[in-house]
Amino acid sequence: MRGLWTTARVRSAEERVLAVTPPGALMRRAAFGVASVALELLGGRRRVGLLVGAGNNGGDALWAGHHLRRRGVAVFAVLLAPERAHPEGLAAFRRAGGRVVAELPPVDLVVDGIVGLSARGPLRPDAAEHVARLDAPVLAVDLPSGVDPDTGAVDGPHVRAHTTVTFGCLKPVHALADCGDVRLVDLGLGPELGGPDLVELELDDVGAAWPVPGPEDDKYTQGVTGVAAGSATYPGAAVLSTGAAVLATSGMVRYAGAAADHVRARWPEAVCTGSTTDAGRVQSWVVGPGLGTGLSAEAVLRGVLEAGVPVCADADAITMLANNPDLWDARDPGTPLVLTPHDREYERLLGPVGPDRVAAARRAADRFDAVVLLKGHTTVIAGPDGRTLVNRARSSWAATAGSGDVLSGVLGALLAAGLDPVLAAGCAARAHVLAAELAADGAPVPASVLLAALPDAIRAVRPL
Ligand SMILES: NC(=O)C1=CN([C@@H]2O[C@H](COP(=O)(O)OP(=O)(O)OC[C@H]3O[C@@H](n4cnc5c(N)ncnc54)[C@H](OP(=O)(O)O)[C@@H]3O)[C@@H](O)[C@H]2O)[C@@H](O)CC1
């Protein structure tokens, strides 16, 4: 698991460490880390440009420039606020033979020290002009300037980083926005940080949590997943969601709905019926994909919410809950509910997501006493207890029709297996992204191909 800490938490930890550290020591350690990564990226080339802002982020860049000069690199610095540039950093940079220039000459690498943890809003016009002219890869100091450190929101000109070197700990921006390759320099903040605000699951965590049958297990003890999805108009959603549940765990899958013939033809191992009322016992329900929003779909949703087992409510189920709030009353309050909205579905429930996706997911989790998996390039999962997981896609290949149906089936199977619902959502999202990456391999990946890559994804995360 990788923890991420908000800027307020980082600052208070830094203050306590600064109080017991010689002046300037943390910045020099940070800058040494930046210079080391710069040398690695330069790979023998010898010209670096610095974009230096008004604060300590610029100070890091200037000290890094000082270290690079000492290694024989030619370093040029544009000072965006010359009168406020970090005094000791600037003096050290000049002493080492660094050159202050009005505009960067051609260089092999640019160090972005425009703004760091104190960033607010997009790049200001003068910084934006310098950034727009760059044609060398950018090494961002702490975070790419112009991106919000706590929300990852981008609302105008910003730096696109090839690599980001950050200090002390990861911040939300590193999971919520594209920071390129992220490197962490230790500043000894660890003991002062406390528990993280956000957590990103790593593949090992997913592998450790994935249900594996033991010698005593049979098809029932692994958890039976019920899928109430699809319709005569949208049978494909039922086939994808059921298939994902079939492939995700070795528990049994029951399908109930109007697409039973289609599901049976593709997944003979699923037990299919026409209606949820005669589906038999399950340990979780997936409800919504391709289900429709008419009266019969509402009756299905109501029945599933009353069933007393964990429910993953996706797609049309979310729209129905938004359109007809009476449906919430059907919910068994003692059993977990996972909602998996994309932004438009979220908007139907609670209004616009807004730039702070973590806050939006937490708002919904709190309001509905549910686990909320807010889909997007970065998926945010918030539990009603405040736990929050983030999962960043490394590509956008999974953003394809039917991909959400696959996710809901995986999630339902993990709920049926008894996983904690926040962990189930996190593992499902991570495995889904991995399956998309494995299947895509640089080309578009239809949902049925993503689905077929699930076993490879599970194999890849499982410990040997
Ligand atoms: N503390 C420590 O121990 C350590 C700190 N370290 C380093 O310090 C960094 C934090 O430094 P910091 O707090 O001095 O502020 P920083 O981010 O450089 O901003 C400077 C000023 O920029 C301005 N500004 C705001 N938004 C802007 C925008 N969009 N575009 C342009 N300008 C914008 C705004 O000033 P304003 O003009 O609004 O008055 C703001 O005050 C941290 O990220 C890390 O790199 C490391 O050395 C490790 C040890």
Ligand SMILES: [K+]
């Ligand atoms: K920066």
